[in-house]
Amino acid sequence: MLGAGLNVEALYERYGPMVLRRCRYLLRDEDEALDVMQDVFVNVIRHRERLRADYPSSLLYRIATNLSLNRIRDRKRDPGRAGDEEMLHAIACAPDHDAPLILRWLFGRHPESTRTMAVLHYVDGMTLEQVAGECGLSVSGVRKRLRGLRASLRAVEGR
């Protein structure tokens, strides 16, 4: 399945439903989730050398998260769309007193990688070690990114 002769059908059959569910969870819109799901596979196929032979799902999950967040960021404001609010609520209810601060940056100009890390940690409940494994950084690097994020937000809020 992996390598130069990538079998797109087999790749989709194995991972497509998981990717679609991830996009659905973040986007709360079936049509958008389907659209972003296809983008995920386009992205993976273009950069197939990044696929790990043992855990392709890790890369696919991270790309699905990142592209879904990009789509949320790019949405026009629409009072009828409940998707953003539901996810914001999920973040706000995360067992972390910093969770409300995350709302401020999620749609702001923060590096995509840092934003994805924060969702994996605060929304999906991954440990710092797991996030580091997902994103190809050291644990200390992830910790520093999230700490820096919280510090900058506190500065913005005048805390």
Add this chain to the structure above:
Amino acid sequence: MMASRRIAAWQLERHRLGELPPDEAARVDEALVGDAEVRAQIDELRADDVRVLDAHPPRVMAAAIRERIERESHASSPSRARIPLLSAAAAALCLLAFLPLALQRSSLPETRIKGLAPSLLVFRESANRPEPLAASSVARADDVIQLAYQAAGRPFGVVISIDGRGHVTRHLPRTGDRAARLESGGPVPLSEAYRLDDAPGFELFFLVTADAPFSVEAVVREAERQYGNAVGPARAGIRLDLPPNLAQFRFELRKEGSR
């Protein structure tokens, strides 16, 4: 899908795919035995797989994905969701023009200069064409950097960068602990460009190469160690203290506003 409190949704997904590390898989196995809610969630995932594949069959979806790739490859402007590889022609032109300059600036004591040595070439995306950067060039936040390596016969390598905040980024390989197998021949661009953030001071790029596989984490930890041991401006001058079987090539970008 709301996951069990003990088992997250992403763990259930990967457990079904057989792609969890052994210790995490064992936790899920234990939950499956003792928790009816977890078993119900697995059943729901299985049922949803069938619904998805029925509604969007693999052959149809694969065709749609291929069509999208072809359509985007002819598009004039890149997607905002990705930083695309520079066009092959532009990249090749820049690499060929820049290579002699790169060799001049790669004369570091720790690299063997015998013919061609492993090196990194660094480009910045600009409106017209990729701009080759020399060592100590000034860069700024949001600059998009494209890296290319010259393996010079070394079969294994790692590319990392460390910024003025001490954050290490892995560029090659992006995951796993084993050094990447390097391609031989001309300069090889990495598959994805890299957007600089607002970290102050500098961005140091390291290409570490060897004749045999080696640990990526060891290189990352060494970079963090050197950063941690240095103070203030000296951090911009750090080099990796590596075993004799590893060669390093170092490339520094100065961040705008730094001295």
